[in-house]
Amino acid sequence: MQCDLNIPFPKDVNKESLNKLELILHTLIELNYTHVAINKQLSPKMYYIPSKKQKQQMSQKEIQDLEEFDLKSDLETYFKQFELLEEKFKHKQLKLFTRVTVEIDDPNQLGSIFINLNSPSAKNRFDLVAILPLSEKGLSFLTNNNGSGSNSTNVDIVTFDYNNYFNGFHLKHKTMNGITRRGIKVEILYSSIFNTMNQSNLKFINNSKQVIRCCRKGIKTCIISSGASQNVHVRGKIAIESILDFLGLKADVYSRMLKENPISSLLNGRLRVKSYQQTIATGFDVMMKDSELEQKGYEVVNGFVVATNNINKDTEQEPPNKKLKK
Incomplete structure (x- = not known):
């Protein structure tokens, strides 16, 4: 099992950009990847709703661009294309x-974006929620202590812009270790190391x-993803381990960053969507499927063999005596 939790969804949705995305997915299949997340990135301009006083200070062009963009329509396009890819x-x-x-620059600009993304009544909900801090203020969003009802408790991953030097803020040991203790995974994106333009590899x-x-x-709670917008920037397991070794990490960290931690993030995100308070899940298993059992009308749910809902009761038979893999 191999995971890549950051394949960017194109900003401009057209035939050419979607073909590039499909080409990346085909390349991942050839490299034996099994679990892939298609990432929709939201900048502050896409979700921020300024007040009347702030609108008065904006230029006419900025107001026009703000009125033309529709976040709801943009997300509907994303989910529609995702269903076609699926x-x-x-x-x-x-x-x-x-x-x-x-992307978070100032937490005060967030408004109700996280409430809308995680609302149980939403037609489409994301399996994974990540934040990309653009400043030290943005990173402080994850360190606030607002209790279990805080928006930051719905975050699975924190990532950074590895194509550019961090914008005037420095990471602190106390801040980052506090974030990892809360179960939030820290993501490293390796695709920029293969881009020689603007010294992206050095950055x-x-x-x-x-x-x-x-x-x-x-x-040991970090994960590594590609963040690749081109299929030539995707690498297999051995090449990624070489990158991690170059960064000074030990071999015992490799498997966690490549397999265990991504799976843990996916499980946490899927349980948030598919379960009641992340304790009870019904239906298909949130992470894996057993094709042999599915053909016989059964599935594996949390380690148990159960009959699927679409099986005919008249032809119901005893579950196969299959030894489940741990």
């Missing part, structure tokens, strides 16, 4: 998941080493 790749041993990454090395240094106590 339909295309469902027979190719590739399980797709939805993910949203919210990746500098940024990733800063993250590793600050997460020294919680480095």
Whole structure:
């Protein structure tokens, strides 16, 4: 089982950009990936609703761009295209998941965005919720102590912009280790190391080493994803392990960053969507499927063999005596 939890969804949705996305997914299949998340990134301009006083200080062009953009319509387009991709790749041993990454500069600009994304009444909900802090203020969103009802408790991953140097803020040991203790995974994106333009590879090395240094106590809770917008920037397991070794990480951390931690993030996110208070789940197993059992009308749910809902009661038979893999 191999995971990549950050394949960017194109900003401009057209035939060419969607073909590029499909090409990346085909490349991941060839590299034996099994679980992939399609990432929709939201910038502050996409979700921020300014007050009347703030609108008066904005230029006419900024107001016009703000009025033209419709977040609801944009998300509907994303979920529609995701369903089409899921339909295309469902027979190719590739399980797709939805993910949203919210860029945060000032937490005061968030408004009700997290409430809307995590609302149980929402027609479509994301399997994974991540944040990308653009400043030290944005990172403080994850360190507030507002209790279990805080919006930050619905966050699965914190990621950074590895294509550019961190914008004037430095990560602190106390902050990053506090975030990892709350169960939030810290993501490292490796695709920029293969981009020689604007010294992206040097920026990746500098940024990733800063993250590793600050997460020294919680480095085993980190994950690594590609963040690749081109299929030539995707790498297999051995190449990724070489990158991690170059960054100074030990071999015992590799499996956690490549398999255990991504699976843990997916499980946490799926239980938030598919269960009651992340304790009870019904229907299909949130992470895996057993094709042999499905053909016989059964499935594995949390380690138990149960009959699916669509099986005919008249032809109901005893569950097969199958030894489940742990």
